[in-house]
Amino acid sequence: xxxxxxxxxxxxxxxxxxxxxxxxxxxxxxxxxxxxxxxxxxxxxxxxxxxxxxxxxxxxxxxxxxxxxxxxxxxxxxxxxxxxxxxxxxxxxxxxxxxxxxxxxxxxxxxxxxxxxxxxxxxxxxxxxxxxxxxxxxxxxxxxxxxxxxxxxxxxxxxxxxxxxxxxxxxxxxxxxxxxxxxxxxxxxxxxxxxxxxxxxxxxxxxxxxxxxxxxxxxxxxxxxxxxxxxxxxxxxxxxxxxxxxxxxxxxxxxxxxxxxxxxxxxxxxxxxxxxxxxxxxxxxxxxxxxxxxxxxxxxxxxxxxxxxxxxxxxxxxxxxxxxxxxxxxxxxxxxxxxxxxxxxxx
Numbered sequence: 001x002x003x004x005x006x007x008x009x010x011x012x013x014x015x016x017x018x019x020x021x022x023x024x025x026x027x028x029x030x031x032x033x034x035x036x037x038x039x040x041x042x043x044x045x046x047x048x049x050x051x052x053x054x055x056x057x058x059x060x061x062x063x064x065x066x067x068x069x070x071x072x073x074x075x076x077x078x079x080x081x082x083x084x085x086x087x088x089x090x091x092x093x094x095x096x097x098x099x100x101x102x103x104x105x106x107x108x109x110x111x112x113x114x115x116x117x118x119x120x121x122x123x124x125x126x127x128x129x130x131x132x133x134x135x136x137x138x139x140x141x142x143x144x145x146x147x148x149x150x151x152x153x154x155x156x157x158x159x160x161x162x163x164x165x166x167x168x169x170x171x172x173x174x175x176x177x178x179x180x181x182x183x184x185x186x187x188x189x190x191x192x193x194x195x196x197x198x199x200x201x202x203x204x205x206x207x208x209x210x211x212x213x214x215x216x217x218x219x220x221x222x223x224x225x226x227x228x229x230x231x232x233x234x235x236x237x238x239x240x241x242x243x244x245x246x247x248x249x250x251x252x253x254x255x256x257x258x259x260x261x262x263x264x265x266x267x268x269x270x271x272x273x274x275x276x277x278x279x280x281x282x283x284x285x286x287x288x289x290x291x292x293x294x295x296x297x298x299x300x301x302x303x304x305x306x307x308x309x310x311x312x313x314x315x316x317x318x319x320x321x322x323x324x325x326x327x328x329x330x331x332x333x334x335x336x337x338x339x340x341x342x343x344x345x346x347x
Contacts, residue, residue, distance in 0.1 A: 085113045086112065092124055093151065097168045129345055130247060135156045139279075146158040147173060150182045155182075161196070191258040200225050249276075250278045256278045256279060256283045260292070285322060300339075
């Protein structure tokens with residue numbers, strides 16, 4: 001109901017603005033006098049710009065599954081401890097709010113103000129190289145990457161299945177007045193729509209939640225970590241992003257290849273996606289793993305070590321092991337489109 005109401009309000013606002021534009025144009029046609037005409041021309045231009053800005057935030061056709069959180073009542077009431085991050089590439093820094101009991105992030109935020117610094121630096125550098133890009137953060141967690149990019153004054157779309165995570169992210173954005181730079185979507189990301197439940201057996205690591213159908217939850221006798229959420233595809237999200245370029249981070253706990261589908265890899269959305277950093281710790285066990293590597297390569301992407309930026313061969317990527325097997329396991333793999341320059345993108 002809230003989403004339908006919000007959509008109606010936004011559509012009414014756009015219609016109202018366009019009506020004003022029409023009135024101003026008509027007035028311009030009927031007005032006699034050069035000075036009046038100049039004033040009205042300026043007003044028409046301003047109205048057009050305002051209408052274009054509003055249109056960017058209206059839901060695109062086919063995006064009804066997106067659960068966008070915008071208002072105070074959409075988030076949990078929290079009063080968290082928040083810390084200053086260190087400076088990342090280019091001197092950018094922000095604030096991140098600590099989720100109590102989330103052992104990994106809590107420890108690192110209290111000790112140093114951040115975590116996964118290599119990935120943050122790589123994303124910031126990519127956003128610097130591509131000044132017209134939006135950052136799409138699939139699996140945003142409490143917003144280590146999203147808050148930093150928003151602090152650059154850039155547009156961010158943050159997606160996470162836990163309302164708790166997004167509430168902490170929103171609070172961090174508000175502390176520096178960056179909340180208008182980020183759209184927050186309370187969804188799971190996969191290759192087909194539906195409803196999925198979040199679950200992790202380790203309460204101290206909600207960042208590692210995986211998504212399950214209701215049938216799988218019942219079969220395994222799991223108690224969900226949170227309520228079921230709508231599943232969206234990356235193509236659904238891209239349909240609502242109006243910049244020509246998108247920088248992507250995908251950390252969705254074994255669903256990475258279901259997020260970066262063959263349609264995404266082959267540019268079917270019409271966007272240039274020169275940089276995709278994907279968590280590579282679990283997806284090797286998924287049935288689509290080999291096909292995923294194949295469609296990324298076929299889409300014009302090459303795999304690189306996420307810190308050293310050394311290029312992998314296809315065989316090397318396929319041989320990478322999940323984290324629990326050790327050996328040649330890695331945390332992330334960065335996929336660069338053939339139009340991108342690795343030397344320019346390395347922080």
